[in-house]
Amino acid sequence: MPISPKVSFRLAKRTDVPAIVQMLAEDELGSQRERFETPLPKAYYTAFDAIQADPNQELIVAELNGEVIGTLQLMYLPSLSYQGGTRAQVESVRVLQQLRGQGIGAEMMKWAIKRARKHGCHLMQLTSHKSRTDAHRFYEKLGFTKSHIGLKINL
């Protein structure tokens, strides 16, 4: 049951890109790597088109009173492992700063989990920076287990 009956979830449209980038940019870690300006760098739209062109990628937004207030990217990853099971992955989970702590993120994740289940995924995975201890608690409350180490390398 959604916290607010007015919050709904849907696939992102091209016109949602600035609102999504704003949320990516206002994040503590994201602020150093995004460029939220007018006009928005074209690369964001190129990336949106690449996501839309791939049926295994879904950019999701949460909407409240016609305004985009949350986002996440849902990925369906085909794999030989787990007897050829498809796994779901979630990236770039954000809720508008002034609306945090109201359960919107949890509703959005539950919606994504349901969607991934419908798609036939046997597992959902995500990584979260070591410093985001609040986020770890948030995901553990949803039933996630901190079973893995996430390693990254800049190319």
Added chain:
Amino acid sequence: MPISPKVSFRLAKRTDVPAIVQMLAEDELGSQRERFETPLPKAYYTAFDAIQADPNQELIVAELNGEVIGTLQLMYLPSLSYQGGTRAQVESVRVLQQLRGQGIGAEMMKWAIKRARKHGCHLMQLTSHKSRTDAHRFYEKLGFTKSHIGLKINL
């Protein structure tokens, strides 16, 4: 420079599926979740077809004297974050048990890193189970940083 001049890397073919599943199954954690038998469960081939149908997914094998001796799955993930940057992800990295410790895994990873760079990826990411401390050292030697926590939930 490859450890052995005879080891080469290429995209997997459908006929490689049994050799790949064998490597997934002989792994400590994988042994509990795979079914390496003759004939191979059809789901493995269905998954192979799904990987091949998605241009953002590449199943890679290492070959020695015409035999498949290593594998990994390379993914190209389009994303709005990092100013619309594409990230690479690696899953299901395996080397045939009796050939481990000879640098073949490192060569395979370096080959994948080079390939991801050519594809324009700005970052490569992967997760590794907490219990695989040897693997963590292996990835750190390659330049990876243990910056994230990997969380999973069964659906």
